[in-house]
Amino acid sequence: MTDTAREVDAKTARLPWRARAAIAAGWATSWASRAARRGAGTHVAGRVMLRLDPELLERLGAGRRVALVSATNGKTTTTRFLRVALETTGATIASNHTGANMPAGLAIAVGRAPDAPVAILEVDERWLRKVVDPLDAELLVLGNLSRDQLDRFGEVRSVAEQWRTVCENRPGLHVVANASDPHVAWAALPANTTWIDLGPGWRADAATCPECGELLVWDENNRFSCTCGFGTPETNIRLDGSTLVIGDEKVPLTLSVPGQWNVLNAALAVVAAGHFGVAPSVAAEAASHVTTVAGRYAVHRLPDGRDARILLAKNPAGWSEVLTYLGGRDTGVVIAVNAHLADGRDPSWLWDVPFELLRGMPVAASGERALDVAVRLDYGDVASTVEPDPLRAASRVGGADVHIVASYTQFMALSRKLAQR
Amino acid sequence: MSAPRESAVRIGLVYPELLGTYGDRGNAVVLVQRLRRRGIDAELVEVTAGSVIPESVDVFLFGGGEDNPQEAASAGMRASRANIDRARAGGAVVFAVCAGFQLIGTSYETGDGEHIDGLGIVDAVTAAVPGAPRLIGEVVVEPDPPLPLLTGFENHSGRTRLGSAARPLGRVRTGGGNGDGVDGALGERVVGTYLHGPVLPRNPALADFLLEWVVGPLPALASPLEEQLRERRLDRALAGPVGRWRERLHLARG
Numbered sequence: 001m002t003d004t005a006r007e008v009d010a011k012t013a014r015l016p017w018r019a020r021a022a023i024a025a026g027w028a029t030s031w032a033s034r035a036a037r038r039g040a041g042t043h044v045a046g047r048v049m050l051r052l053d054p055e056l057l058e059r060l061g062a063g064r065r066v067a068l069v070s071a072t073n074g075k076t077t078t079t080r081f082l083r084v085a086l087e088t089t090g091a092t093i094a095s096n097h098t099g100a101n102m103p104a105g106l107a108i109a110v111g112r113a114p115d116a117p118v119a120i121l122e123v124d125e126r127w128l129r130k131v132v133d134p135l136d137a138e139l140l141v142l143g144n145l146s147r148d149q150l151d152r153f154g155e156v157r158s159v160a161e162q163w164r165t166v167c168e169n170r171p172g173l174h175v176v177a178n179a180s181d182p183h184v185a186w187a188a189l190p191a192n193t194t195w196i197d198l199g200p201g202w203r204a205d206a207a208t209c210p211e212c213g214e215l216l217v218w219d220e221n222n223r224f225s226c227t228c229g230f231g232t233p234e235t236n237i238r239l240d241g242s243t244l245v246i247g248d249e250k251v252p253l254t255l256s257v258p259g260q261w262n263v264l265n266a267a268l269a270v271v272a273a274g275h276f277g278v279a280p281s282v283a284a285e286a287a288s289h290v291t292t293v294a295g296r297y298a299v300h301r302l303p304d305g306r307d308a309r310i311l312l313a314k315n316p317a318g319w320s321e322v323l324t325y326l327g328g329r330d331t332g333v334v335i336a337v338n339a340h341l342a343d344g345r346d347p348s349w350l351w352d353v354p355f356e357l358l359r360g361m362p363v364a365a366s367g368e369r370a371l372d373v374a375v376r377l378d379y380g381d382v383a384s385t386v387e388p389d390p391l392r393a394a395s396r397v398g399g400a401d402v403h404i405v406a407s408y409t410q411f412m413a414l415s416r417k418l419a420q421r
Numbered sequence: 422m423s424a425p426r427e428s429a430v431r432i433g434l435v436y437p438e439l440l441g442t443y444g445d446r447g448n449a450v451v452l453v454q455r456l457r458r459r460g461i462d463a464e465l466v467e468v469t470a471g472s473v474i475p476e477s478v479d480v481f482l483f484g485g486g487e488d489n490p491q492e493a494a495s496a497g498m499r500a501s502r503a504n505i506d507r508a509r510a511g512g513a514v515v516f517a518v519c520a521g522f523q524l525i526g527t528s529y530e531t532g533d534g535e536h537i538d539g540l541g542i543v544d545a546v547t548a549a550v551p552g553a554p555r556l557i558g559e560v561v562v563e564p565d566p567p568l569p570l571l572t573g574f575e576n577h578s579g580r581t582r583l584g585s586a587a588r589p590l591g592r593v594r595t596g597g598g599n600g601d602g603v604d605g606a607l608g609e610r611v612v613g614t615y616l617h618g619p620v621l622p623r624n625p626a627l628a629d630f631l632l633e634w635v636v637g638p639l640p641a642l643a644s645p646l647e648e649q650l651r652e653r654r655l656d657r658a659l660a661g662p663v664g665r666w667r668e669r670l671h672l673a674r675g
């Protein structure tokens with residue numbers, strides 16, 4: 001048995017034997033898949049586990065309250081915020097904090113805390129429909145939907161349709177949802193939904209109405225509407241800058257992790273924590289202490305003494321948020337991009353995000369697709385150094401400190417490398 | 422060929438919210454920059470979804486899009502047909518990629534069997550063939566001289582048949598293209614292709630080819646990064662599976 005397998009076996013010791021066997025076999029598959037360099041393997045592992053124990057998810061959900069968090073971006077961080085909010089009650093929380101969000105990851109998370117009365121689980125947006133019923137989830141937290149790995153998963157609207165079917169089939173399900181994202185709003189409409197108006201976000205993938213296909217109209221308050229009657233749902237919960245406004249109550253969201261996108265994640269988590277009776281101010285306080293989430297935002301010292309902060313960006317919406325955050329700062333930036341299956345094999349999105357914001361800053365083009373990045377930067381009038389290795393690039397690029405923005409497989413490789421140090 | 426121009430060359434990015442799923446803005450940026458870097462005034466004109474496409478455009482760019490947006494775009498394009506026709510009669514160029522290419526053809530039949538009329542600028546019929554796999558991956562197209570080998574990435578389910586009045590942009594060396602061994606269409610001041618990437622930053626010669634239709638012969642422009650990128654993509658796509666494994670091992674060893 002490998003170390004990982006032994007570890008997994010120990011962590012799932014309290015589950016029924018069939019569940020344990022399924023999890024062990026799934027994990028072996030995942031290991032084999034990784035060894036064959038066919039990706040992280042959690043997707044195929046999940047399918048093997050469910051084949052061997054079709055009741056696995058029911059077993060994992062039995063006897064506990066389950067909340068599921070899903071979105072294209074921010075689900076790992078939102079899950080963490082919600083978990084720490086609920087931990088203020090003193091309860092043990094089962095949660096998948098490494099970002100492993102398919103059945104394999106869910107199994108490990110619950111197996112690690114088999115007596116936990118509550119599970120807060122991040123779920124891959126395309127797996128959500130398959131796990132809500134068997135886990136008997138009572139709360140869904142739905143953040144945003146945007147284009148992600150088009151070469152692999154297809155259109156945004158098909159994911160929205162899957163989510164909507166879940167909501168239609170369980171009208172009593174409590175959903176906490178982002179009212180400002182047309183696809184999310186459309187998906188959550190049939191459920192018992194608490195809406196949060198999170199304000200301006202990535203709109204480029206929601207030009208047409210999810211209901212009827214006509215062009216959506218946006219007003220100056222970032223509210224959308226359509227001739228068919230579909231529009232931003234009404235709510236008295238909204239995000240105003242970094243203040244969450246719930247009716248008359250104002251909750252400042254002061255975070256240790258960077259970026260406005262994380263304020264949005266925190267707002268979702270704080271409202272969702274209310275479902276479990278945690279006061280918004282208490283949840284916000286808990287969220288303020290979160291510094292690193294599964295390697296995201298981790299800070300590493302470069303050989304020259306400067307700090308390098310690692311940011312993950314997985315798709316155009318995520319990159320756009322990160323670049324907006326970095327633009328104009330006194331920092332060097334390393335753009336590290338791969339185009340493997342998990343990154344999306346087509347890096348054309350490079351042209352959909354505003355690299356122009358980095359003009360005048362010290363920038364390096366990095367990753368296996370460093371040349372694609374360099375050409376994109378050049379046409380945006382951003383001068384760059386080409387260095388495929390991101391750590392070497394970080395040392396070469398100027399700036400008081402360095403931010404390394406990495407696509408998924410670059411981020412994973414970098415996290416592994418830095419963990420070994 | 423054209424006399425010295427008095428006004429900026431207008432690069433029209435048509436309905437970027439609908440036809441911009443695959444970095445299509447990059448094609449517009451490359452055309453504008455390659456003129457400006459040669460001292461020629463150029464302007465990016467964004468034609469937002471829902472508005473009529475103006476006549477005062479020198480290069481129309483129609484990009485890629487998902488099914489719903491593609492239908493919305495086609496309605497706007499048909500409503501703007503008179504303007505596009507007049508502009509073309511005055512020398513305007515059409516460059517259309519993927520969904521855009523399908524929409525400048527005669528007609529397009531969606532996966533749901535819905536029939537969408539195209540602009541008919543190119544004699545081509547596109548249909549989503551039931552059961553046929555979606556064509557996803559690197560493509561290399563071999564056009565006739567003076568154009569060199571073209572590199573791109575495709576992602577589409579439609580199969581396009583050119584009519585007798587149309588000729589392709591080139592032969593497909595690897596990948597799918599139109600689905601019958603050729604890719605795209607090449608006509609009088611018209612290029613259609615399935616190549617994303619976006620295709621113009623990967624193939625600056627194609628960008629200049631389009632621009633010369635508008636402004637006449639252009640001086641050479643050093644493009645070392647683009648050339649490196651293009652060589653690398655071509656090497657990789659033409660290497661086949663063994664070559665790709667070799668490259669991967671090489672990368673793993675650093």
